[in-house]
Amino acid sequence: MADERLIGVFDSGVGGIGTLAEMTRLMPHERFLFYGDTAHAPYGTKSRDEVLGYVREIMAHMLARDVKAVAIACNTATSVAAAELRAAYDLPIIGIEPALKPAHEMRHGGSILVLATPMTLRLDKFQRLMGQYGEGAVPLPCPGLMELVEREAFEQAKRYLIEHFSPYDMSRVDAVVLGCTHYVFLRPVLAEILPDTVRVLDGNLGTARQLRRVLESRGMLREAGEGSVTFETSGDPETVLPQMNRLMRRAREIMEYAESNMTK
Numbered sequence: 001m002a003d004e005r006l007i008g009v010f011d012s013g014v015g016g017i018g019t020l021a022e023m024t025r026l027m028p029h030e031r032f033l034f035y036g037d038t039a040h041a042p043y044g045t046k047s048r049d050e051v052l053g054y055v056r057e058i059m060a061h062m063l064a065r066d067v068k069a070v071a072i073a074c075n076t077a078t079s080v081a082a083a084e085l086r087a088a089y090d091l092p093i094i095g096i097e098p099a100l101k102p103a104h105e106m107r108h109g110g111s112i113l114v115l116a117t118p119m120t121l122r123l124d125k126f127q128r129l130m131g132q133y134g135e136g137a138v139p140l141p142c143p144g145l146m147e148l149v150e151r152e153a154f155e156q157a158k159r160y161l162i163e164h165f166s167p168y169d170m171s172r173v174d175a176v177v178l179g180c181t182h183y184v185f186l187r188p189v190l191a192e193i194l195p196d197t198v199r200v201l202d203g204n205l206g207t208a209r210q211l212r213r214v215l216e217s218r219g220m221l222r223e224a225g226e227g228s229v230t231f232e233t234s235g236d237p238e239t240v241l242p243q244m245n246r247l248m249r250r251a252r253e254i255m256e257y258a259e260s261n262m263t264k
């Protein structure tokens with residue numbers, strides 16, 4: 001018997017919608033509840049304890065909606081809280097991390113720039129990842145960049161990225177890792193400013209595959225019937241919900257053209 005319950009997916013804002021889009025593509029019969037914690041965003045420049053508090057509240061909300069699994073579509077929240085949530089709850093909890101391993105596997109002697117929030121790059125989880133796959137990797141904290149994506153200020157984001165990349169010789173960079181789910185919406189901008197030789201990697205497909213694997217192995221996958229997505233926000237629903245629907249369409253377009261780059 002398939003498990004008919006919802007799958008909870010959350011992020012500090014709209015970034016995780018890219019991860020959600022991959023999930024709906026891979027699991028078209030599932031019913032998803034996406035929660036964007038707009039009122040408390042950004043997470044990446046706050047303290048660890050603050051983010052932990054927000055995540056605990058979201059988790060309580062998800063459990064009240066009787067979800068069968070939770071996917072944390074936020075690198076920052078995963079780094080802060082995934083281990084604690086897994087220890088505290090019985091249901092499958094899937095996280096996301098910067099796609100450093102696939103970047104390492106395709107590296108051919110150049111550098112790998114890892115773009116993420118200051119918190120993701122500071123915490124142990126990323127430090128361990130660097131220990132394993134960090135050869136040639138350069139962590140590049142991007143405070144303020146998620147806010148530009150939240151505002152869909154893509155021209156400003158482009159200027160931000162040009163400035164942040166300016167110290168690097170891009171002909172010596174093999175890959176740029178998008179270690180924050182918001183940055184996936186910057187793929188069109190990155191395609192404009194990076195040479196073709198630089199691969200752009202994100203963790204969305206890997207995370208969606210992991211969710212499907214876990215549900216399948218537990219016999220919880222919904223394999224027939226219509227899928228659906230319900231959006232929720234801690235921000236102003238009148239402005240945020242239409243934006244979420246718009247970005248879901250955008251994420252699907254981006255996903256299609258970036259497919260060959262989205263490995264994990």
Ligand code: DGL
Nearest residue numbers: 012043044075076180181
């Ligand atoms: N989307 C988030 C991430 O993947 C967090 C951005 C933020 O809230 O600072 O890290």
